[in-house]
Amino acid sequence: MKRILILGATGSIGTSACDVVRTHPSDFRIAGLAVRSNRERAEALGREFGAPVFCGEDAAERAVEETDADLVLVSTVGLSGLAPTLAAIEKGVDVALATKEVMVAAGELVCARAEAKGVKILPVDSEHSAIFQCLQSFGGRGATALPDVGWRGRRDVSRLILTASGGPFLDGPDDLSTVTPAQALNHPRWKMGPKVTVDSSTMMNKGFEILEARWLFDVPADRIDVVVHPESIVHSLVEFTDGATLAQLSPPDMRVPIQYAFSWPDRLPAERARLDLATLSSLTFRAPDEARFPALRLVKDAARAGGTKTAVLSAADEVAVARFLAGEIRYTDIVRLVEAAVDAAPDLPCDSIENILAADAAGRKLAKEWNS
Numbered sequence: 001m002k003r004i005l006i007l008g009a010t011g012s013i014g015t016s017a018c019d020v021v022r023t024h025p026s027d028f029r030i031a032g033l034a035v036r037s038n039r040e041r042a043e044a045l046g047r048e049f050g051a052p053v054f055c056g057e058d059a060a061e062r063a064v065e066e067t068d069a070d071l072v073l074v075s076t077v078g079l080s081g082l083a084p085t086l087a088a089i090e091k092g093v094d095v096a097l098a099t100k101e102v103m104v105a106a107g108e109l110v111c112a113r114a115e116a117k118g119v120k121i122l123p124v125d126s127e128h129s130a131i132f133q134c135l136q137s138f139g140g141r142g143a144t145a146l147p148d149v150g151w152r153g154r155r156d157v158s159r160l161i162l163t164a165s166g167g168p169f170l171d172g173p174d175d176l177s178t179v180t181p182a183q184a185l186n187h188p189r190w191k192m193g194p195k196v197t198v199d200s201s202t203m204m205n206k207g208f209e210i211l212e213a214r215w216l217f218d219v220p221a222d223r224i225d226v227v228v229h230p231e232s233i234v235h236s237l238v239e240f241t242d243g244a245t246l247a248q249l250s251p252p253d254m255r256v257p258i259q260y261a262f263s264w265p266d267r268l269p270a271e272r273a274r275l276d277l278a279t280l281s282s283l284t285f286r287a288p289d290e291a292r293f294p295a296l297r298l299v300k301d302a303a304r305a306g307g308t309k310t311a312v313l314s315a316a317d318e319v320a321v322a323r324f325l326a327g328e329i330r331y332t333d334i335v336r337l338v339e340a341a342v343d344a345a346p347d348l349p350c351d352s353i354e355n356i357l358a359a360d361a362a363g364r365k366l367a368k369e370w371n372s
Contacts, residue, residue: 001027001028001029002027002029002071003028003031003068003070003071003319004021004069004070004071005031005033005064005067005072005073006033006034006072006073007034007063007064007074007075007081007084008073008099009033009034009035009045010035010041011075013073013098013124013254014035014073014075014264016254016255016258017073017075017262018049019255020255020258020259020262020270021049021246024263024268024270025257027070029049030045031067031068032052032053032063032066032067032069033045033046033051033052033294034053034055034062034084035051035053035054035055036055036056036059036060036076036077036080042055052066052311060074060080060083063084064084064087064088064093064134065091066085067221068266069093070093071096071262072094072095072096073094073258073262074088074096074097074099075098075099075124076316077099077101078273079105079314079320079357079360080099081100081102081313082101082110082353082356085110086110086353087101088119089253092117092118092119092160094121094122094260095114095120095121095122095258096117096214096258096262097123097125100208100212101208101256103215104211104313105314105315105356105359106311106350106353107211107214107216107350108215108350108351109350109351109352109353109356111215111218112351118365121216121262122227122264123212123216124257124261124278125212126158126236126252126256126257127162127209127213127235128209128212128257129257129260129261130234130235130236130237131160131213131234131237132151133260134236134246134247134248135151135157135238135240136151140254151217152216152217152218153217153218153219154217156240156242157217157239157240158240159219159223159238160213160219160223160225160239161224161226161238161239161240161245162213162224162225162227163226163227163229163232163235163236163237164229164288165188165200165228166229166230167200167202167203168183168188168203169183169184169201169292170230175331176292176331178199178331179330179331181198181324181325181327182264184201185198187200188230189230194321194325195321195322198321198324199321202295202331202334202335203295203296204317204334204335206288206296207296207299208299210224210299210303211303213329219299221303222304227286227288228287229285229288231280231282233249234247234283244341245352249275249291250275251272251273251275253273255270256272271330278294287345294335295338298313298339298342301342305347306350307347307349307350308345308347308348308350309342311350311356311359312345312360312366313342314360314363315341315359315360315363315364315367316341316363316366317334317338317367318364318367319363319364319367319368320334320335320338321334323367330372337367337372338367341363341367342370344366345362346362
């Protein structure tokens with residue numbers, strides 16, 4: 001039985017993770033639950049699963065230090081996931097990662113420490129789980145060999161292809177400078193928090209996923225592409241050097257990638273909606289318009305620069321989105337602001353948590369001071 005520590009237990013990912021454990025009580029046990037503020041709900045879950053509950057600002061780090069677990073699910077908010085991720089790695093515990101900012105801001109540091117400790121970082125985002133699953137099923141090796149063989153930096157991979165819904169502004173309006181917060185928050189397919197919804201509309205979120213994939217799979221950002229797929233059935237694809245392309249398809253349900261991260265390298269059954277290809281009228285794909293969505297270009301530029309530039313980018317974007325939602329800047333200023341902050345911030349090596357936090361602080365300061 002695998003013991004799982006859930007950080008961010010009452011959020012959407014944590015809630016879905018609890019559902020997975022309920023479905024497979026003989027395979028998984030919750031070893032602990034950590035939340036920052038939703039104590040009442042967390043304590044109810046603790047009673048249900050017979051698990052200790054940690055609450056407060058430092059709950060995630062305390063939970064990692066004080067809990068014996070085989071896998072830590074990191075599903076906290078933003079950069080708050082970095083310290084507990086590094087703490088889990090230091091203990092030699094594998095991490096199921098749902099907090100993309102950890103890899104966006106500190107992927108180089110996290111991967112270096114994980115490699116040194118022999119710790120695996122298992123993806124939970126649906127797009128990265130899709131790539132992960134495709135990498136398991138190609139190349140003539142059985143699943144039982146994969147823990148030793150690994151999936152990072154495979155030489156038979158030509159490129160990774162992330163799918164994107166396209167958000168609310170895929171085809172209009174022509175003048176994005178007039179976009180209001182209400183329009184940006186009206187995603188045609190998903191119900192998400194304000195920050196990630198705006199990031200989805202600018203495709204900054206997809207840029208963050210490029211950075212996450214770059215470190216999870218040790219593939220340069222220049223070999224990671226984005227394709228717009230409004231139906232959101234194909235979750236991502238892998239193109240191999242022999243010309244084969246594999247895709248992972250499923251109905252949108254976060255319990256699928258969560259369960260695979262928990263059960264890997266095995267698969268477990270579950271009573272969920274199945275994909276009925278005969279009922280799908282079509283699956284469409286198109287290239288993103290990078291002139292309309294310059295965030296994709298900006299992210300790849302930051303990836304090439306290396307160091308802590310992506311930590312600055314992540315922090316500045318958080319401030320930029322907040323300023324847009326508060327009516328302080330225009331929609332089209334979001335990427336302009338972030339680019340200005342990335343250009344102005346000092347470049348530090350991504351080799352310590354202190355440098356990451358310094359870059360994060362610099363990005364926030366520059367973003368707050370920026371004027372169009």
